[in-house]
Every structure is written in C-alpha cells, then in structure tokens.
Amino acid sequence: MAIAVHRPIESASGRQFPGLARSLFGNVRLDFASGDEAKSRMASAMLGACRLTRLEADRHVVFGEHVTARPADPDAIKLIVQMEGGASLAQSGLHAPVSRNGLVIYDPSRPYMLTNSTPVRQLLLQLPRHALPTAAVERLAQPFLAKAEQDGMCRILLSLMDSTMHEIDHLDEARRASVGQTMIELVRTMIGAERPQAKSVASPLDVLLQRIKEFIVLHLERPDLSVTMIARRMGCSVRYVYRAFEIERLSPSDYIWDLRLQKAAAQLRDAGGYAGEISEIAFALGFSSSAHFSRAFRHRYGASPSQWRKARMS
Structure with missing residues (x-):
C-alpha cells in the first residue's frame, strides 16, 4: 500500500471556517453571535507528528464540551499563541486570560470554553498526547500559561511557529517533521517535562x-x-x-x-x-x-x- 509523503495545506474561510475547525480540532462548536463569521480564515499543515494552524477571526466563542466524541476526532494536546487580540480560556475552574504574545497549553479532552472577545490572530499547535510524558499531561489538568516577554522559551517557540507558517510551502516533508519535533521538545521544556530514560520509559x-x-x-x-x-x-x-x-x-x-x-x-x-x-x-x-x-x-x-x-x- 502506498503511503502519502506530502500533505497539502488545508484552508478555509467564511462559512467553511467552522467546518474545517471541527475537522482539525475535534467536536468543537463555534458561536459567532457577536462577530462576523465571514471575516474568518485559517490555514493548517502537518509537521510530522504535529499540526500547525494559523487563523484570523472576528469575535467568537469556542465550546469544547465533547472534543473527542467521535472516533475520527484528534486526541491531542493543544497550544495557542495569541498574535493579536484578546481571549480567555475557562477550564477546570480556572479562567485564564490570553493576551497578545501570550501562550496557553491545555488538554482539550477536558471541557473548556475559549472566548475570543476581540478580533484575533492566533497560531495553534496540536501535539499528539503520546509525545508528552504522562506526568506532563497530568499537569495540564489546568491550563499552562506563559508570556513571551517573561519566558525566553515562549519567545523562541512563538518565533518558530510564526516563521514556519510563512515558510511552510518551501519545506519538504522531512524538514516539516524536523521542525515539528523541535516544537515538541520546546513544549516539553516549557512545562518542565523531563526527557524519558530509554531503559525505564517506553519510546x-x-x-x-x-x-x-x-x-x-x-x-x-x-x-x-x-x-x-x-x-x-x-x-x-x-x-x-x-x-x-x-x-x-x-x-x-x-x-x-x-x-x-x-x-x-x-x-x-x-x-x-x-x-x-x-x-x-x-x-x-x-x-x-x-x-x-x-x-x-x-x-x-x-x-x-x-x-x-x-x-x-x-
């Protein structure tokens, strides 16, 4: 059986935006009651084991009550970098504001509500759950927050994600996978996850x-x-x-x-x-x-x- 070696960039705008969001992020529900859905657009591509997405949207709310309800829904840890605008993530009793150049990492299999109170431009990274040690995933019972001006690792990751989206068309599959693995290592470091020892922890x-x-x-x-x-x-x-x-x-x-x-x-x-x-x-x-x-x-x-x-x- 042939294996595809290149996956194109997936994109959507306007009315197609919510449909692609559900396809990429799982069983989420988007509410544009206070914003203009027509102003929304996104582009997304796989980076080896990761998926990197850039989106721009007017004010809207994302409800994630049953993100992995269907077998085809991705079960992944999610990271959002706020490039422009303001948002707030409510999960596990915590209301976490996400301002410009801020970053939030969370487990979307736990119910959440993401309120984009202004027009936003965001970068989203999905990491397969198995890429992080169990202890790190357990620490995401509540969202992890960081700000670029206070955290050097956050600045590096933000810059890498942004530059990757600009250069994605010029990267072959091997280079995309390499960049994705680098992002995984940065996230592991940010949330304090120790690298597993080969003799005691499965690869x-x-x-x-x-x-x-x-x-x-x-x-x-x-x-x-x-x-x-x-x-x-x-x-x-x-x-x-x-x-x-x-x-x-x-x-x-x-x-x-x-x-x-x-x-x-x-x-x-x-x-x-x-x-x-x-x-x-x-x-x-x-x-x-x-x-x-x-x-x-x-x-x-x-x-x-x-x-x-x-x-x-x-």
Missing part, C-alpha cells in the same frame, strides 16, 4: 503503538476503521502510524484485518451452527461480503469458515 513510538492497538480493539467492528481515522484520533500523521507499526512487521491495515480474523475464528469456535451465522459474524466484524470473509479466512487459517466451525464442533 514515543512504543507508546503510540500501544494507544493505537487499544483504539483498534475498541473500534474493531466499525467498517470505516482506517489508518486515516487512527491518525486523526492519535493527533499525528498517517506516516507516523505506519512508523509505529514497523516493529510489528505488519501494516496497520493488515494488523486490523488479522485481528478481525482472530476474533472471527474465536466466535466461530463458540458458534451455535444456525443458518446465516457465518455471514452475521463477517458483517459484524467489518467484512464487506461473505466472499471477502471466506477468502481472507481461508488464507489465514487454511480452511473455510464453515470447515473451521465444523472441526471445532466435532
């Missing part, structure tokens, strides 16, 4: 692989389960999902189908033997047809589903 790819496997098990019966869906939920690129599976010597898709076949074999072993049961098992596990299921099952176990069931019942 980021190991952690990512474990989270992907848990996600696949939970959604194994969904016919639309795909590498793209997994990447969006993990908050990383499709290429990083493939990299995480290199140790398995299977592609993510092959892993999904093999797991489905294993589950089918277990269900056939306990099957009651009534007419249509094999087809029910196949469709319930996401196979498109009985023929598709039979071919895959025979290739995996060297017997047809009916032969497998009869052998186990005898």
Whole structure:
C-alpha cells in the first residue's frame, strides 16, 4: 500500500471556517453571535507528528464540551499563541486570560470554553498526547500559561511557529517533521517535562503503538476503521502510524484485518451452527461480503469458515 509523503495545506474561510475547525480540532462548536463569521480564515499543515494552524477571526466563542466524541476526532494536546487580540480560556475552574504574545497549553479532552472577545490572530499547535510524558499531561489538568516577554522559551517557540507558517510551502516533508519535533521538545521544556530514560520509559513510538492497538480493539467492528481515522484520533500523521507499526512487521491495515480474523475464528469456535451465522459474524466484524470473509479466512487459517466451525464442533 502506498503511503502519502506530502500533505497539502488545508484552508478555509467564511462559512467553511467552522467546518474545517471541527475537522482539525475535534467536536468543537463555534458561536459567532457577536462577530462576523465571514471575516474568518485559517490555514493548517502537518509537521510530522504535529499540526500547525494559523487563523484570523472576528469575535467568537469556542465550546469544547465533547472534543473527542467521535472516533475520527484528534486526541491531542493543544497550544495557542495569541498574535493579536484578546481571549480567555475557562477550564477546570480556572479562567485564564490570553493576551497578545501570550501562550496557553491545555488538554482539550477536558471541557473548556475559549472566548475570543476581540478580533484575533492566533497560531495553534496540536501535539499528539503520546509525545508528552504522562506526568506532563497530568499537569495540564489546568491550563499552562506563559508570556513571551517573561519566558525566553515562549519567545523562541512563538518565533518558530510564526516563521514556519510563512515558510511552510518551501519545506519538504522531512524538514516539516524536523521542525515539528523541535516544537515538541520546546513544549516539553516549557512545562518542565523531563526527557524519558530509554531503559525505564517506553519510546514515543512504543507508546503510540500501544494507544493505537487499544483504539483498534475498541473500534474493531466499525467498517470505516482506517489508518486515516487512527491518525486523526492519535493527533499525528498517517506516516507516523505506519512508523509505529514497523516493529510489528505488519501494516496497520493488515494488523486490523488479522485481528478481525482472530476474533472471527474465536466466535466461530463458540458458534451455535444456525443458518446465516457465518455471514452475521463477517458483517459484524467489518467484512464487506461473505466472499471477502471466506477468502481472507481461508488464507489465514487454511480452511473455510464453515470447515473451521465444523472441526471445532466435532
């Protein structure tokens, strides 16, 4: 299966703005009751495991009650740099003002409300949750705030994010990934996260692989389960999902189908033997047809589903 090596910049303006926001940031709700939606625009691109977005918008409120409600919603830590205008983030009992050249890092899986009380220009960085140590994520039970004039790391990150958006069209995938990794390291340093020791802590790819496997098990019966869906939920690129599976010597898709076949074999072993049961098992596990299921099952176990069931019942 071919792997895309370049993802274009995604952009939207006006009425398309809220739709792209939900696609990129999860199940958020935008309210422009006090502002002009037509003045809004954004551009976004992947930087390896990260996503960097630039947006300009009139006054509006972002409600994030159920950001990861759907399987395809990205589960990522979010960072906002306020380039112009004023905003306030309410989360976990804290009301955090975000002024010009200010930065806020927060966990959007926790309910929040972001009030942009003036027209704003912002840079947003989404980092996959697995890129930060568990202790760092736990510290984000409440938002982390910083100001460029008071924090040198904040100034460096702000400058890097801004310059990257201006040069994004001239960066190939490898350079984008390198810049994204630099941003991750800056964020880790800002929130006081110590680098994990290789001997005692799993690598980021190991952690990512474990989270992907848990996600696949939970959604194994969904016919639309795909590498793209997994990447969006993990908050990383499709290429990083493939990299995480290199140790398995299977592609993510092959892993999904093999797991489905294993589950089918277990269900056939306990099957009651009534007419249509094999087809029910196949469709319930996401196979498109009985023929598709039979071919895959025979290739995996060297017997047809009916032969497998009869052998186990005898």
